[in-house]
Amino acid sequence: MSQQIYFLNGPNANLYGLDKNGTYGSESFVSIEARCQRRAASHGVMLHFRQSNHEGVLVDWIQEARQNAVGLIINAAGLTYSSVPILDALLMFDGPIIETHMSNIWKREPFRHHSLVSKAATGVIAGLGAAGYELAIDAVVNLLGTHAA
Secondary structure, eight states: OOOEEEEEEOTTGGGTTOOTTOTTOSOOHHHHHHHHHHHHHHHTOEEEEEEOSOHHHHHHHHHHHHHHOSEEEEEOGGGGGTOHHHHHHHHTOOSOEEEEESSOGGGSOGGGGOOSGGGTOSEEEESSHHHHHHHHHHHHHHHHTOOOO
């Protein structure tokens, strides 16, 4: 069985491509997932790409990842700035954690400049849109030294 990486997305990520202001680009969430699945496959790893609008579901998935995954990527979206339960769950994950954001959170509203997720993250990728999601997969694979291609 190939190694597994979890890629978790928080509230409203399912609406990517539908934002009238274009903050998150024009590419749909389904299309972004397809790109990520291709990138993971090119590295020979299995990707569990998930999205929930509910904090507790994200916590459950992080706990599940502790048993099944070697790496974790998370865009906690709006919960990035407020969720102690997500932080606590991430702190119990043993593998590399990459925090991702489609937009550059430091160019946005001041409340977005402080991430609780960052306290558990190995690294952060922000402001590169969907390309950043693919780079997050590359980062986890490189941190693990598991590049199969």
